[in-house]
Amino acid sequence: MEKSLRFINGAQAEELVENLKKVGKHTITNNHYRAEGEIGSFDIWLYDELETLLQVFVFDISLNELFEFEDIQTNEDIYTIRFALGAKVDYSDTQVGHGSPVGAVIYNSGQTIKNYIQPNQRLRGVTCRVEKAFLKRMSKENWKNIEGFLSLNKPWIYYESITPEMEQCILDMLQLQQNVNGRYGFTTGKIFELVTLFFLQFFSNRSLKAFAYISPRDKEILFEIKDRLLFDLTKSLSLQELSRDYGINIAKLRNLFFQVFGSTPLQFVMKERLFEAKRQIIMTNKSITEIADITGFTDTSHLGKLYRREFGVAPLVHRKRK
Structure with missing residues (x-):
C-alpha cells in the first residue's frame, strides 16, 4: 500500500479518484470522495x-x-x-x-x-x-x-x-x-x-x-524558530537567544522573520497568546484567571489590557457573546 499521494497542478476528479485508489476501498457520493485502508481514512x-x-x-x-x-x-x-x-x-x-x-x-x-x-x-x-x-x-x-x-x-x-x-x-x-x-x-x-x-x-x-526572496535554508531556520516559539506560549525567548541558538545575526533574524510571519518574534508570540486567549474565551468555560495563566500573561489585568488593545473589547464581552 502506497504511503503517498501526488497531485500535479491541482486535482481534477479523475486524478483524485486515482490517488484514493492507492489508499484502499473508495466511494464517491456527489462531490464527496472517501477512501479507507490500513494507512487511515480520507474524506x-x-x-x-x-x-x-x-x-x-x-x-x-x-x-x-x-x-x-x-x-x-x-x-x-x-x-x-x-x-x-x-x-x-x-x-x-x-x-x-x-x-x-x-x-x-x-x-x-x-x-x-x-x-x-x-x-x-x-x-x-x-x-x-x-x-x-x-x-x-x-x-x-x-x-x-x-x-x-x-x-x-x-x-x-x-x-x-x-x-x-x-x-x-x-x-x-x-x-x-x-x-x-x-x-x-x-x-x-x-x-x-x-x-x-x-x-x-x-x-x-x-x-x-x-517582500524579497528568502533562501530555502533561511526559510527552514525561520520555521524551526516559529515552531519553538509556539511550543510553549508561556515562555519568552529573546532575540539574543534565538540568534545564538540558530547562528543568525539579530538584524537578519528580525527582518526575515517579519517577511515570513508579518511580525517580529516577540510580536508573534504576543499575537499567538492573544489568539489562543480569545479561542479559550469563546470555545471553553475556563475562567479568565486560568486562561491568563495558560497563555503566559502575568495576571488578568495584563491580559485584559492587551486584549482590549488587540480586539477592541474586554475578554468578558467576548465570553458573553459566545
Missing part, C-alpha cells in the same frame, strides 16, 4: 464549480502512519492557500503546527511542496487553489501592492496564524459537509469568507513592498 469534498478560477478541497483525514502529500505546481498563475487544524505538518523542510489550530500557508507555483503528515493524527482543513484573476477580484483595493508580490519569480511560502474567526469558518465548513441542505451554496459563501479573513490579516501584517 475529501471537492468544489470546482468555478473551474480553475477557484478550486477548493475540504478535507478530514485520519492517519495511522507517516504519510506524504506531494504537490507539484507548474501553472504560473495558480496560488495555493492551505488551512490546517489539529495536526503537525511538514512543508518540505518547514514544519507547521504543534497540535490545536496549525496555521495557514500560501505559496506560489513553480515548486514542489511535500507535506509530511505525522502518524496517529487527524488533519482537517481547507485547501484553496486560486488564479491570479480571482485574487484580483478579491483584493481590488490592495491589488497594486499584491500584484508585485505575486509576480516574484522565485519560489516562496508564507505563514499566517489561524484566528478564532478563521477556525470557526473552517469548522462550519466541515459541519456543512454532513449532508446539510443547501451545503453547496453555504460552503461557497464560507470559502469566500475564509479567503477574505486570511488576506485581511495577511495585508495588515506586512508591507508588501518589502
